[in-house]
Amino acid sequence: MYFSVASQTFVIFRGWKVTSASDVGGSFLAVFALAVLYECYKGLHVTLKQRLKTRSYRGSTTSVLASRIHTAIKW
Numbered sequence: 001m002y003f004s005v006a007s008q009t010f011v012i013f014r015g016w017k018v019t020s021a022s023d024v025g026g027s028f029l030a031v032f033a034l035a036v037l038y039e040c041y042k043g044l045h046v047t048l049k050q051r052l053k054t055r056s057y058r059g060s061t062t063s064v065l066a067s068r069i070h071t072a073i074k075w
Contacts (some may be wrong), residue, residue, distance in 0.1 A: 007019065011027045011031070014032070
């Protein structure tokens with residue numbers, strides 16, 4: 001992390017320009033919200049992975065997923 005006194009700063013990519021204090025605050029909230037969403041996604045991924053691991057259908061976790069996909073595709 002570094003501090004800058006430039007009149008225009010880029011946050012994540014060049015299209016996301018910060019020119020005022022309110023832009024900095026909004027950018028902080030947006031990046032924080034993205035970080036929270038990412039952590040929720042990771043937690044959900046771990047939870048679902050553990051559920052699939054503990055359930056055994058025909059002996060393996062991949063067969064559970066394959067079975068569910070197969071039944072979802074059946075018409």
